[in-house]
Amino acid sequence: MTKRKPLSTVVAESLAEKIRSGQLQPGAQLPTEAELCAEYDVSRTVVREAVARLRSEGMVVPQQGRGMFVSETPAPRNFSIPDEALRTLPETIALLELRLSVEVESAGLCAERRTDEEASDIRSMMEQIDAQQADPAAVQIHYDYDFHLAIAKAARNEFIHGFLAYLGPMIVPRFRLGYVVEPALKDSYYARIHSEHKAIVDAIERQDGSKARQAMRKHLHNSLGRVRALARASGVEATDAEQKAAAASLFTKMKRPVSTGG
Structure with a gap:
């Protein structure tokens, strides 16, 4: 039955x-x-x-x-994602959840502690990044990570900035934006992201920590929603075992000695 x-x-x-x-x-x-x-x-x-x-x-x-x-930027129904990328979806979702928990406070602290010069630099970086509007098939989904790092640096908490900088190499080289944005919707997608970025920067300039936290939460929550939609559309469900394996992989990387160069 x-x-x-x-x-x-x-x-x-x-x-x-x-x-x-x-x-x-x-x-x-x-x-x-x-x-x-x-x-x-x-x-x-x-x-x-x-x-x-x-x-x-x-x-x-x-x-x-x-x-x-x-949504003006739904996950495309027909797409081709390499198997090695699909296997990292559970870890990518877990890392985005981690970013959400850290960067919301990062944005609030930035608004409360930034200097005028830092606020100006953050806006300039946003405008430069958002003006590029590259082909989604040729750009990484987390193309704005340097913008997020600049906010973390102005939060005046070296642990937050250092942690997010450390996560960068694990987060950025993940998926192409084209996996979640169809070419016909490129312009509306970039316009929406710019709107989300602008809400964060406006709050930082007004030194409104509450609004900055709210705007950052919305921005990252939307990013997380797109990746979760990609996972569901591609038939990848994050089981407890996969999440534990992803966490074990991350912590193994974190235990490795950090190279100081030379």
Whole structure:
């Protein structure tokens, strides 16, 4: 006997297919909860669970006070990712979760402690990085890591900056941006990232630690959502065993002596 899918899964899969087929275009607003309840003849709880699943997969995004909208940068359905890259997805997700926990505070401390010169340099770096808008197939997904390091340095906590600098070689050479951004959506993707970066920098310039933390959390949470969506779309699920293996690999690397050059 075949086990029936939960109603929330049925609704989520139906909405996902509408998004993939173009029936719901990028930037389009989802129907209201009441409309979805009527369309699928389900409760509000079922609808909320279905929409939450789509949001976790990066297919829809909230706009405060307006509702849910189809993401302008969904993970492409058809893609080709090398096997060696796929195998690192669980570790990449774990590292992004780690960054989220550290860099939110880093942004807040930067806003509270930065000098005027540092704030100016951070804005200049942002403008330079965001102006490049390279072909997603030729740029790494974490192309803005130097921007994040500059914020960490101005946070006046050498442990935060040193830790993120140490993680850099493990984080940056991961995936091409083209794995999560279709060429036709390149311009809207870069515009969104610039908007996220600008919110962080604006808060840093105003010395508003709370807003800086909030903006950094949103930025990294969106990045994490895109990578998680990539993992789900490619059939890679991070099991407990994979997460433990990823952590063991990371800590093994951290135990190695740091080369001082010569």
